[in-house]
Amino acid sequence: MPSTDLAEKARPYALAFFRIVTGLLFASHGAASVFGILGGAPGSHGGTVPTGAWPYWYAAVIQLVGGALVVLGLGTRTAALICSGSMAYAYFTVHLTTALWPLQNGGEPAALYAWAFLLLATTGPGALALRRGGAVMRGTSRQPA
Template sequence: MRLSADTAKPHVLALFRVVTGLLFACHGAASLFGVLGGAAGTHGGTLPAGAWPGWYAAVIQFIGGVLVVLGLGTRAAALISSGSMAYAYFSVHAKLALWPLQNGGEPAALYSWAFLLLAVTGPGAWALDGIFSAARRRRPAAPAEAGSPA
C-alpha cells in the first residue's frame, strides 16, 4: 500500500477529531465535576448546576467532546460545539477587545473553527458512525410479512 495524502487524510482527520474532542471534553469535565483543576474562576470547584451560560456551556463541552471523540453523531455534535464556542467568543471575549490575542478568546475561536471543520468534513476514519452505518448496509432487508400490503 502506497502512502499518499489522499490515503492518509481520513486517518489524520480522525486524529484531529479525537484530540480536539478529548481536549474539549476535558474542559467540560473540569467545569462540571471539578476534575483536572476544576472550573476556571472557581478555584478547583464546579459550576453551579443550571447557571447561565457557564454550566450549559460545560455540558455542551463534555457531551459534545465525548461524542466527537467517539465519532458518534459527529457532525451534529461538532456543529453545536462550534456554535457554543462562537457564542462564547462574541458574548464574552469580543466585548473586551477586537483581536483574540487581546481579549483571551483564542481557545474559543480555535474550537469554533475546528468544530465547524469537523461538521463540514465529517469524522474521518475510526468513527462509530462509520461502523454502525457499515453494519446497517450489510444487514439484509426484512422480508415483508404475509398478508401485508406491498
C-alpha cells in the same frame, strides 16, 4: 504521483486524529467544570460550575457531551456544529466585549475551537469513527456523519 496517493490514503486517519484530540481536549474542559476534576472550572480554584448557571453550566455540558461524541465519532457533524456554535457564542458574548482581536481579549481558545469544530461539521469524522450500532468505519473518500 506517489506522494499524492499517500496523502490521500492518510487523509481520513489524519482527520480522525484531529477529531479525537480536539474532542478530548474539549471534553476535558467540560469535565473540569461539571465534576471539578483536572483543576476544576476556570476561575473556581478547583470547584465546579453551579448546576443550571446560565450560560456556564450549559456550556460545560455541551463541552463534555459534545466533546465525547466527537471523540467517539457518534453524530460527529451535529455534535461538532453545536460545539462550534457554543464557542462562537462564547467569543461574541464574553471575549469580544473587551477587545476585537483574540490575542487581546483572551478568546483564542474559543475562536480556535469554533473554527475546528466547524471544520469537523463540514468534513465529517474521518476514519475510526463509531457509527450505526457501534461499527468502526474505515477511512474512505466519502464519510457519512
